[in-house]
Amino acid sequence: NAGVMQNPRHLVRRRGQEARLRCSPMKGHSHVYWYRQLPEEGLKFMVYLQKENIIDESGMPKERFSAEFPKEGPSILRIQQVVRGDSAAYFCASSPSTNTEAFFGQGTRLTVV
Amino acid sequence: QQQVKQSPQSLIVQKGGISIINCAYENTAFDYFPWYQQFPGKGPALLIAIRPDVSEKKEGRFTISFNKSAKQFSLHIMDSQPGDSATYFCAASVFSKTSYDKVIFGPGTSLSVIP
Numbered sequence: 001n002a003g004v005m006q007n008p009r010h011l012v013r014r015r016g017q018e019a020r021l022r023c024s025p026m027k028g029h030s031h032v033y034w035y036r037q038l039p040e041e042g043l044k045f046m047v048y049l050q051k052e053n054i055i056d057e058s059g060m061p062k063e064r065f066s067a068e069f070p071k072e073g074p075s076i077l078r079i080q081q082v083v084r085g086d087s088a089a090y091f092c093a094s095s096p097s098t099n100t101e102a103f104f105g106q107g108t109r110l111t112v113v
Numbered sequence: 114q115q116q117v118k119q120s121p122q123s124l125i126v127q128k129g130g131i132s133i134i135n136c137a138y139e140n141t142a143f144d145y146f147p148w149y150q151q152f153p154g155k156g157p158a159l160l161i162a163i164r165p166d167v168s169e170k171k172e173g174r175f176t177i178s179f180n181k182s183a184k185q186f187s188l189h190i191m192d193s194q195p196g197d198s199a200t201y202f203c204a205a206s207v208f209s210k211t212s213y214d215k216v217i218f219g220p221g222t223s224l225s226v227i228p
Contacts, residue, residue, distance in 0.1 A: 031212070042219050095212075101159055103158075106155055
């Protein structure tokens, strides 16, 4: 059973471009969580999704950021018109249900130049 | 009130020594306190967790101590090894509501164990 797969592992974007980060949850997991990690900071929750639904997006900036988890395919975190401050490691985690442990992917390191 | 504080920010320990990382919280509703270990280039992985019905939990060389009245908990790594070098995050949540959007993470401690 493969773990949570994130791609790409590293992504470089110029200011103003779009960044698309993908997360394939573990098999049988229908709950996906996205986090952002800045240097010397902990994991900051961004958004919680179940298949085709956004459950909690309270940690996601209102502008330029969006997330989806379609019926088929990976979850996507999209950042439009990236700025230097978006440079960070973005992690997703998945779980089979609520009240169960979530497992993290290896992250996508986004660098905005 | 949702914050989890963690110290030290970084820690250097000699091989065989004891590594101690401390965390504190404000929200008295928190009743689940996991610790995560993150190696460079990897995602965090659950290491050990405690609920406040016990004051200590031990798994191998890793021990969580919990002080409910002080709202503090700590991770002790006994006989620290170079392979323990990683970043450690404490976290807190309300167990009955532990979907991961409700888990609050501390800022992390970078541990280096030197031979």
